[in-house]
Amino acid sequence: MTIVAEVVRSGFVESVHHGIVALTGRPGVGDTGSPFFPRSSNKPLQTVGMLRSGLVPREFADLAMASASHDGEPFHVERVTAMLAAAGLGPEALRCPADLPLGETAKRAYLRTGGEPAPVLMNCSGKHAGMLATCVANGWDLESYLDPKHPLQVALADAVSELAGEPIAAAGVDGCGAPVLAISPDALARAFLRLVEAAPGTPERQVADAMRARPELVAGPESEDTVLMRAVPGLLVKRGADGVSAAALPGVGGIAVKISDGSARARVPVLLAALRKLGVEPPLIEEPVLGGGRPVGEVRAVW
Template sequence: MIVAEVVRSGFVESVHHGVVAVVGGESFGDVASPFFPRSSNKPLQTVALLESGLVPREEADLALISGSHDGEPFHVERVGAMLVAAGLGPESLRCPADLPLGETPRRAWLRGGGEAEPILMNCSGKHAGMLATCVINGWPLDSYLAVDHPLQKALADAVSRLSGEPIAALGVDGCGAPIFAISPIGLARAFQRLVEAEPGTPERRVADAMRAHPALVAGTGAEDTVLMDAVPGLLVKKGADGVAAAAMAGAGAVALKISDGSARARVPVLIAALRGLGLEVPDLPEPVLGGGRPVGEVRAVFQIAG
């Protein structure tokens, strides 16, 4: 199904296909076939960490554990503090060395002569949370990314329970951790369960921390941050390869996948889906540039019937 089109100088030059799963409205495309939600899985995994005994230094840490941070100094410092609190150091991280994900912090890091490091990788918060949970339980640290590790079994069980369906396949995410395939509608259901859970439960603690500290989920000016700041009560988490999930208690939830993995189609489609649920969501333009100036746009082409 076509979910977005790219318009340049008034001419439709290309289209993006995808699926939009909606709880509380009409879904579009094949929303029952499994896919890899990529980093949109992270909040579900953080629920499993809490259920496995993780005791965060403060609730804000849950937002970073659930996020894909831009590598700004406040992100990196918090990851380091989480590791120190667990009696560990950056050398314990098994995510690959990387540069900051955000363009501004990446340029600043390189100007200062910095090189790629595991703690800068956008998933380092999740890995720090995983390691801290292993320390609490006395689980092996060197093998915490193995699919048969007690930690990863707990994560898979939580993703399956929250989505309401069995894990369809196992893969390896970009950070080296196992990734669990579920359906888009299963992902939407899981996000809805997070925002509608009782206060104080692991599900609600994760949702509340992310909504209270959106800059820790992504970064300054990032799409997840801007949307959660602009719409009180909205939970949002993007994933690589054109994935996003969002939910609002009492309104519904959405999960989407752009088939070609395009990130530029993700935001217009997500905003259109959220507006279809009756939410007032600000415009976050995805301009099409020509000569460095806007000459078109990426726009959603579907309409949800609530």
């Protein structure tokens, strides 16, 4: 396994991170052809499947919300609630687990009000709201919408496989309870590039355009996904748990990153390095190593 990042503290390399990086049309790093679980980086592909299955979004921006790993800010929760209401449903229809906001700022503010964990706060609730709205549009059962054999999940798996250009290698259960589908890093990078290079008005392009138009819905105001999509015109980015990220820029290429030990702090420097390999100069997003509450080092890409 290739070392893709190292942690430097006070001038000394204290640890390293191994990983895999797939780049469309260019040599990658590590075994980019073997399947893995992209976690939430699957979401935009699943949203394409929802559109192909008859989802009619209440608003264009709801497609960004359905593809999100949101921070749980009040505007995120309000939009998820509105998506459900437009389908004639309430938050009680959600089958994702109760949780607190993912974003630290949103979590602290919510806890100060005495708030308790709730499914609508869970970072995947937008995806679940989109899934439920798709079921309503088709008259499918709502109670079992997370079952891999449910017509919804069969349709979404078909969409992911078609976009990836390879069969689904395995189906697991993601943290939110929905199926997560294993494809290779090469396939993930290829699928993201398909989204941004699709013809305007197609389901693929609608999802990419919605995410790029409203990146604060996809994650949070200060997340790397939001910062990068705002800074680089046309760039699509979607992070996933356990050190995963995927990105694509039309006419340039697609990227898939997987940090082997699941480290989130190594993900961003490696993604920025991958963008530079494609000739894109991303904004500086620092990943400082702290000591005594102040920066004493950094996490840097080395591949």
